[in-house]
Every structure is written in C-alpha cells, then in structure tokens.
Amino acid sequence: MKLATLITSAVIAATSVTGSAAAASGQNEIKAHTFQDSHHPVQLHTVNAAENGYVEIIDYVAGKKGNVLGSTDIEAGMNEQVRVQISSPTFRDMIAVLYDANGNPVASKKLVIEED
DSSP: OOOEEEEEOSOSOOOOOOSHHHHHHOOOEEEEOOOSOTTSOEEEEEEEESSSEEEEEEEEETTEEEEEEEEEEEOSEEEEEEEEOOSSOOOSOEEEEEEETTSOEEEEEEEEEEEO
16 A cells, blocks of 8 residues: 655645634634545544635646535534545645635645655
C-alpha cells in the first residue's frame, strides 16, 4: 500500500465573514491531518467554523481549482477529525474549502500529496 503524506501549506485564500456569528465563534480555519494513502478519505485535523456550513475537497492542479472530489457538512465551532470521502483516488494536489451556510468560501487549505 502506498503511503502518502498530507502536507499543509499556507492558507490559499480566506474570505472575511460579516455578522456577529463570526465574531462570536472566532476565526474560520482548516488544519490538515496526515492520511495513509490517496484511496482513503481525506482527514482534516480540525475545522473551526463561525457558523454551520460544509467542506469540499477539490482537485487542485497548476494553481487552479478543478472538480469537487467530496464534501461533508460542518457544524459551527471546532470540528475535530473531519473525514471527507473522496469520489476517486487521486495523486494530485487538492484544496479543502470551508463554505458558510450561504455557500460563501470562508477558508481554504492547500493539501499536497507526497508519495513515500
């Protein structure tokens, strides 16, 4: 079984959220976690969300977003060990994007697959 390491890089994009919900709950943020290989669900260490929303895992090639590979709902607050089932194995970079309840992107994290 090939092992892949999920290495996080700087946040690609973060969009500010208006309203008191964001101020009360803190900053929207995604922290990635290591997963065994690209055939398994992507596991994010923590997702902090100012309000209910969802996370998408998106194919990310040459600095451009591609197809959505999987998604999962997120509750407001700190969500730990978030697993996102992806539709098919990939050995390309991906990006995790957190969306608020209105579908606006509020945080993202580039995920780099590095084969051992």
